Amino acid sequence: MPTISLNALLHVARSGVLTQQTGIDILANNIANLNTIGYKKTRAEFSELLSEQLEAPPEGDARNMGQAAGVQLADNQRIFAQGMIEPSEKLWDLAIEGDGFFQVQMPDGSLAYTRDGRFQLDAEGRVVTPNGYYLSPNITMPPDAEQTVINADGEILVQRRGETEPQAIATINLARFENNAGLDKIGENLFKITAASGDAEQGIPGENGFGQLFSYALESSNVDLSNEIVDMISAQRAYTLMLRAMETSSEMLSMATQLR
Numbered sequence: 724m725p726t727i728s729l730n731a732l733l734h735v736a737r738s739g740v741l742t743q744q745t746g747i748d749i750l751a752n753n754i755a756n757l758n759t760i761g762y763k764k765t766r767a768e769f770s771e772l773l774s775e776q777l778e779a780p781p782e783g784d785a786r787n788m789g790q791a792a793g794v795q796l797a798d799n800q801r802i803f804a805q806g807m808i809e810p811s812e813k814l815w816d817l818a819i820e821g822d823g824f825f826q827v828q829m830p831d832g833s834l835a836y837t838r839d840g841r842f843q844l845d846a847e848g849r850v851v852t853p854n855g856y857y858l859s860p861n862i863t864m865p866p867d868a869e870q871t872v873i874n875a876d877g878e879i880l881v882q883r884r885g886e887t888e889p890q891a892i893a894t895i896n897l898a899r900f901e902n903n904a905g906l907d908k909i910g911e912n913l914f915k916i917t918a919a920s921g922d923a924e925q926g927i928p929g930e931n932g933f934g935q936l937f938s939y940a941l942e943s944s945n946v947d948l949s950n951e952i953v954d955m956i957s958a959q960r961a962y963t964l965m966l967r968a969m970e971t972s973s974e975m976l977s978m979a980t981q982l983r
Contacts, residue, residue, distance in 0.1 A: 739965030742767075746958045749799065753946045754955070761838035761912055762944040764951075766800050803903040806838075806945040808937060814871060815842040815850065818942040821934025823897030823926075826859040827852055827913060834859055835913040836898055836906065836923070838942055854911060862893045873938035877928040897933050898923040 746767040756762040808818045817825070817840035824836035835856070845851045848864040864871070867884040874880065877895035882888070900906065905919025916923060928936035 736965050736969035740962060740969055743958055743962035743965055747955065747962060750951055750955045750958060754948065754951050757944055757946050757948055759839075759912065759944050760841055761806065761942050762946065763804075763806075763838065764802050764944070764946045766802055768800055801904055801906070801908065802945065804945045806942045808940050809943050811939050811941050813843075814873065814938055815844065816840060816939060816941050817842060817873070817895070818937045818940040819897065819928070819934040820937060820942075822932060823899050823928065823934045824914070826896065826898050826923075826925075828857040828859040828861065830856075833915075834898075834923070835909065835915055837913050839912040840941055858895070860893070860896060862895070865892070873936070875929055875935045875937065877936050894927060895936060896925050897928055897936075898925050899933060900924070 749765050749767045753764045756764075805820065808820055819825070819838060819840065824838060825840060825842075827835045827837055829835050837852075839852070841853055842850050842858055843853065844864055845855065848866060850858040850862040850864070852858070862879065865881060865883055868881045869884055870882040870889065872880040872889060873895070877897070878891050879893045879895065880889040881892050883890070900916075900923060901921035902919055905917050905921070906914035907917045907920075909915050926933040928934060
């Protein structure tokens, strides 16, 4: 039966402490964003770390090649499950039910993507995010608009002063990706394209698999507090166990050194 050295045992415990701490940090971030509009939770994926993935074992390490040598963070996966659609009192609060992202034009001209539909009009009547980024394609409302309706297919109807019938002036397009999990989070609830996500496919809400659009509504975070708390308790228990193992290994190593 193969044995394991104290140095190896210390390494296994240390890797467990570090990965569990990462998992706790991810869970804490999910809980902190419980009320963030359009937020998509993150899940930590762990994998067993084999000795062959490490540098050469220290002298006296009795592990065989391929023997378990701890745990590591394998992936930090974003979960794009649908959040609840909550009613709002603002016309330009928009929610997507189904697949798709709003397209946002960044200051450098590039596009970012979000599920956060809190839009508003700036001083010039352009549709922008709370941070002032333009909705893309850019939409500018006429100054004499008296009534506005946003349909489920993204069509914007405006009744202008002196007119009796509303007219369509623009359409809100959505974007979707072959692999949402491959998108890169850049802050402010925004994502950017990566090679893993694939290029953006643009389309009209409600058509060809794109989600429907709702005005006077917002998509809430998809974080389930009860699940996150259960996972947090499990991660904290595992962290405590690994910490005790590391402390015990350190004490045993110290005793062995003194016996020499």
